[in-house]
Amino acid sequence: MEALKPYIPYLIPVIFIQLGLMVFALVDLVRRERTKGPKWMWAIIIVAVNIIGPVVYLLAGKDES
Amino acid sequence: MMTALTKEWLEQRRTHRLLIVCLILLLFGLLSPLLAKFTPEIIKMVPGGEQISQVIPPPTIADAVVQYLKNLTQFGLLLAVLMGMGMVSQEKDKGTAAMMLAKPLGRTAFILAKAAAMGASFLIGTALAAAAGYYYTLLLFEALPAGGWLALNGLLLIYFSVYAALTLLASTLNRSVLGSGVTAVGFVILLALIEMIPAAGKLLTGGLLGWAGNLALGSAEAPAWGALWVCLGLIAAALTASVLVFRRQEI
Secondary structure (H helix, E strand, C coil): CHHHHHHHHHHHHHHHHHHHHHHHHHHHHHHCCCECCCHHHHHHHHHHCCCHHHHHHHHHHECCC | CHHHHHHHHHHHHHCCHHHHHHHHHHHHHHHHHHHHHHHHHHHHHCCCHHHHHHHCCCCCHHHHHHHHHHHHHHHHHHHHHHHHCCCCHHHHHHCHHHHHHHCCCCHHHHHHHHHHHHHHHHHHHHHHHHHHHHHHHHHHCCCCCHHHHHHHHHHHHHHHHHHHHHHHHHHHHCCCHHHHHHHHHHHHHHHHHHHCCHHHHCCCHHHHHHHHHHHHCCCCCCCCHHHHHHHHHHHHHHHHHHHHHHHHCCC
16 A cells, blocks of 8 residues: 555546546436436436446436437 | 538537547546556555565556556447437437438538547547546656557547447437447447457457557557558448438438
């Protein structure tokens, strides 16, 4: 673990992008009237499936009809 | 054509496709050199990993390039399928394609504008990933040859375009997003099966990526021009097929 400590600052942009994407998808989910499938299911996918969850929701979960 | 292009570019931004492709490719551009550097340390932390880590050689710049290629190809392929599967089928299903075509807009322009918009999104995303990957590799390892790195990313963009074009064809062939997704995954599996034949694999995306890795590391391995031409041919064939199918379809 000690050997990794000097590299922790390099992870900040990575964590920022990951969290930002998750928050962005969750805010969109809350504001959206309709989604393809139940909203609770998308909430779980966004939070639990790292990186892929928010991407799948934003590209395939929104009902824009 | 310009109207169709403007509409598609707006659509890329409005549906967050541009944002997603940029963020994901940027993320893996940053993460790949880090993963290459961290992997031996992470293995050490796993119970019993101390002994395994002694056999693993210290990470090098080649590991960073391999990680970059591996991560970007996996997630780029996924993005190409997810972004492209609804592009035509959804518009046919919702009736927006019929509305667009009622205006003086050709069907060829309709398809090509979609391909160009998706290509532009991938171009920006790949440029961001390339800059991030180059910078982090420089900080954690050493400087990569700039020309080779640029060539690697150019070939990576062609790799993404192959799957984006095939997904666009899948989306043109189907009326539902789900059907398009299944067809696109079918194309991906078919291509992977063909690539398992050694002679054919050298002439497809596998050959292209092998060449890309060699270029980035300054290796003098033989260039895979054959793979490049076959991939460009695949893109052209998929787009031509999309246009021909769409021109004959009842919208």
